[in-house]
Amino acid sequence: MKKILYFVMSLGLLMSCDMDLGQQPISDPAAETYFQTVDDFNQGLNAVYSSARGYPDRLMNLSETRSDNLYAVSDGGVRDWEGVNSFHQNIAANPYIVEAWQTNFTGIFRANNYLEQLAEKGEAVILEEDVRRQMEGQARFLRAFYYFDLIRYFGKVPLIDRVVDAPEAKTIPRSPVSDVYNLIIEDLNTAIDYLPAPSDYAAADKGRANKYSAKMLLGLVYMTRSGPDLGIEGAGLNSNEWDEAVKQFNDIIASNEFELLPSYARIFDYTNENNEEVIFNIEYATGSNPAVGSTFPWVLVPDTWFRSLGFGAQGGLTIRPVSTELVDKYETDDVRRGFSIQEGYEDGDNVETRPFIKKFVDISRVPITSRTDWPINYIVFRYTDLLMLKAECVLNGASGSTDTDVDDIVNFVRERAGLTSPLTGVTKAQLLEERRREFIGEGIRWFDLIRSGTVENTMNTWIEEEDTGGQMRDFQIDYVLYPVPQSEMNTAPGLYDQNNGY
Incomplete structure (x- = not known):
């Protein structure tokens, strides 16, 4: 399958942006x-x-690390993730946070420019209407994808749906989340109308956004809007649109395009990309110069583990341990624990007993020349997630x-x-815990x-239990947003x- 290359050298100057919002050369005559x-x-x-390339790394750094899945306090020196994990207030210059804002807006600016150029020139250049519609659908899906990522992290953001120059950009304030949602939903509905099913794509384009990836995102948008507002002007609006979400999910189920794999490990197998579980993934290509493979398998893995296996240091990362409380939540026979978590290793005379997430690492595929060139796609939406x-x-x-x-859904996953012990009368709390074990390391x-509205109670209870050294701050509801x-x-x-x- 041809990969969608996320490093487009011929467009490097044309489509690039100085990342500051006030310096957008979007109207470049080129x-x-x-x-x-x-x-x-x-x-x-x-x-x-291309702006989606770092999305999985962002999930590791800003979502997984922020949650009760990891106890990633300082382990010798100050690491950028420490303030994220420990709820520091002075993190407005944190590079992970800056990257989330800047890269998503770069994608939005590129989408805006692309959609305007397609509207102006597309009919004259691209004779087939269905091709133009597919292109527009993909660009709209991606713009919605980037905006949804932004509001989940930051709440209100500037709403920019057209090409703007630098002086105008400096006058555009943050818009209410409800207004941003209006654009997201409009874009996704258009994408659903314009995009084909995965089976209708040519083999070379299987990794592109499709009708059902747009439906999956729209369903998640409705669910997120339905969550409590928490008094923070975040992504939850108490909208009670659970039925609207289910409609999207049922359409995907009825398509028969996807199915649950019988093996957990096969979902993430490097030799089984774009398998039946995959509704949408971020595609990578390896072996290029510069490297454009994935980097996420390495993000949560300490370099000393690679060194203990004879690969040499991979770049200076130290361990971000899986929380003891989470490890203890896995039942004895749960294969997801052994697949996802490495529980100890020896590095020379040093013995590391703390567990870490190894879920996306295939030791036989460690890139020798560059840690930024792993040969594996990232699954953004998978069928198990949809059903749960x-x-x-x-x-x-x-x-x-x-x-x-x-x-039935929960018991299949189990x-x-x-x-082998089925559950009956599954509660919201049980479902959340099953999702936690199923999606460990996936930023969910x-x-x-x-x-679910449980973040404040869950995090404060967890901090009291896990943070025996007193290195974390108490959680406040404002910390839902960055x-x-x-x-x-x-x-x-x-x-x-x-x-x-902040």
């Missing part, structure tokens, strides 16, 4: 002369995709299914994990806690108010 051929539009669309999200909607009152359906837990990066605050002083708590 854009006016570039989109002249079908290949130009294909390359331009790949450039819109549907179960969550049912437990929140969505119609059309029963509690027995919820039990059976695949090697657990933090958002589950927020959407601060607006200080660089953005400085670009146009007074334009933004900082999020509470």
Whole structure:
């Protein structure tokens, strides 16, 4: 299968952005002369995709590390993730937070430019209407994807749905989350209309956004909106749209395009990419110069473990231990524990007893020349997640299914994990814990806690139990959101108010 290359050298100057919001060369005259051929539009669309390259790393750093899955306090020296994990207030300049804001907006700016060029020139250049619609659908899906990522981390953000120049950008304030959702939903509905099913794509394009990835994202949007508002102007709006989410999920189920794999390990097998579980993934290509493979398998793995296996240091990362409380939540026969968690190793005379997440590492595929060139895609949406999200909607009152359906979903997941004791009358709390064990390392837990309204109680209880050394701050509800990066605050002083708590 041809990979969607996320490093488009021919568009490097054309589509690049100085990352500060006030310095967007979006109206660069080069854009006016570039989109002249079908290949130009294909390359331009790949450039819109390129902002998704770091998405899985962001989930590891800002979602997984923020949650009760990891106890990632300092382990010799100050690490960028420490303030994220320990709820420091002075993290507005944290590089992970800055990256989340800047990279998502870069993707949005590229999508805006692409959509305007497609509207202006597409009909003359691309004769097939269905091809133009597919291109527009992909760009709209990606713009919605980037905006959804932003509001889950920051709440209110500037709403920019067209090409703007630098002076105008400095005048655009943060918009209410509800307004941003309006654009996201409009984009996704258009994408659903315009995009084909995965089976309708040519083999070379299987990794692109499809009708059902748009439906999956839209269902998750409805669920996230339905979560409590928590008084923070975040992504939850108390909208009670659980039925709307289920409609999207049921359409995906009825398509028969996807199915649950019988083996947990096979979902993540390097030789089984784009398997039946995959609704949407971020594609990577390896062996290029510069490297454009994935980096996420390495993010949560300490370099000394690679060294203990004879690979040499991989770049200076220290351990981010899995919390003891989570390890203890796995039942004895749960295959997900051994697959996902490395529990100790020896590095010369040093013995490390703390566990860490190794879920995405295949030792036979460790890239020798560059740690940024792993040959594995990242699964953004998988079918197991869809079914368990549907179960969550049912437990929140969505119609059309029963509690027995919820039990069936959870018990299949447990059976695949090697657990033979079925559950009956599954509760919301049990579902959340099963999701926690199933999706460890996938950056889902933090958002589950927020959407369920359990984040404050869960995190404070966990901190009291896990943080015996007193290195973490007490959790406050304001910490559901990250601060607006200080660089953005400085670009146009007074334009933004900082999020509470920072």
